[in-house]
Amino acid sequence: KPVAWGYEGDIGPCNWHKYFPKAGGKRQSPIDIDTSATQYDGSFKPLRIHYDSHMCSSLTNNGHTFCMSVNSDQCNLSGGPLEDKYRLLQFHCHWGSDDTKGSEHTVDGHQYAAELHLVHWNTDKFKSADEAIEKNQGIAVLTAFIKAGKEHRGWNHVLSHFKDIKKVQGTSTVNEDFNPKCLLPENQTDYWTYEGSLTTPPCHESVRFIIFKEVVEVSSEQLAQFRSLCVCSSRKRDTGEDEHLVDNFRPIQPLNGRVVKASFQ
Ligand SMILES: NS(=O)(=O)c1ccc(C(=O)N2CCN(Cc3ccccc3)C2)cc1
Numbered sequence: 547k548p549v550a551w552g553y554e555g556d557i558g559p560c561n562w563h564k565y566f567p568k569a570g571g572k573r574q575s576p577i578d579i580d581t582s583a584t585q586y587d588g589s590f591k592p593l594r595i596h597y598d599s600h601m602c603s604s605l606t607n608n609g610h611t612f613c614m615s616v617n618s619d620q621c622n623l624s625g626g627p628l629e630d631k632y633r634l635l636q637f638h639c640h641w642g643s644d645d646t647k648g649s650e651h652t653v654d655g656h657q658y659a660a661e662l663h664l665v666h667w668n669t670d671k672f673k674s675a676d677e678a679i680e681k682n683q684g685i686a687v688l689t690a691f692i693k694a695g696k697e698h699r700g701w702n703h704v705l706s707h708f709k710d711i712k713k714v715q716g717t718s719t720v721n722e723d724f725n726p727k728c729l730l731p732e733n734q735t736d737y738w739t740y741e742g743s744l745t746t747p748p749c750h751e752s753v754r755f756i757i758f759k760e761v762v763e764v765s766s767e768q769l770a771q772f773r774s775l776c777v778c779s780s781r782k783r784d785t786g787e788d789e790h791l792v793d794n795f796r797p798i799q800p801l802n803g804r805v806v807k808a809s810f811q
């Protein structure tokens with residue numbers, strides 16, 4: 547029976563380690579990026595992000611976030627700090643209850659309104675995503691910070707399906723011509739990178755994070771649509787109101803001597 551976990555109360559992040567021991571490990575995520583302590587690494591090759599558009603994907607509300615699963619072997623990531631080729635598995639976001647918080651990583655202590663994670667698994671070293679997710683170098687997560695600003699038309703292709711996944715376990719098939727590359731910032735050469743973990747249980751220490759410096763803007767109304775998702779299909783609060791899915795970000799974790807590399811000076 548899977549162990550319930552969440553972002554508040556007894557099942558919140560402070561207690562994850564009781565059922566998910568990796569959560570108490572030495573290379574956990576997210577972290578604060580202290581830009582005065584990052585180290586420029588001139589050895590990185592250009593990042594290669596090749597996604598195709600005609601990939602059938604399905605959008606699900608898993609109770610912790612929305613998850614756009616991708617099943618195209620044409621969506622690949624390599625280069626940069628990566629030694630191997632990685633394939634896009636899914637993307638999701640973390641967000642807050644208002645525009646002042648929501649990202650998992652912070653930059654010099656600044657928290658953004660949301661954070662996009664494009665999750666890839668190492669197809670050179672492993673046979674399946676389920677195997678890769680538990681192994682060192684198994685996962686690479688392309689990460690972009692999101693702030694409130696002008697409307698992002700690319701995000702509307704995802705948000706237009708949210709009414710179908712308002713309830714937990716809701717699923718919607720996305721067949722339109724959508725390429726998740728449009729969700730990334732224009733500047734894809736300036737990023738920070740470090741070795742960390744899944745930011746949700748089981749918190750496997752298998753993740754190489756690649757975090758773009760340039761922040762993506764979406765409108766406040768679009769951010770509000772993230773918050774329209776519900777956490778529980780059945781349980782109603784005593785007020786009879788649905789409980790909305792917000793503040794699904796893990797607090798920052800100790801760096802434990804890790805060095806965050808920068809692709810730029
Ligand atoms: N926030 S994050 O980017 O760090 C991130 C969070 C979750 C996942 C994810 O797809 N899963 C976490 C475990 N889960 C189930 C699972 C599968 C195999 C083995 C064990 C468990 C799947 C990937 C990245």
Ligand SMILES: [Zn+2]
Pocket residue numbers: 638639640663745
């Ligand atoms: Zn995530």
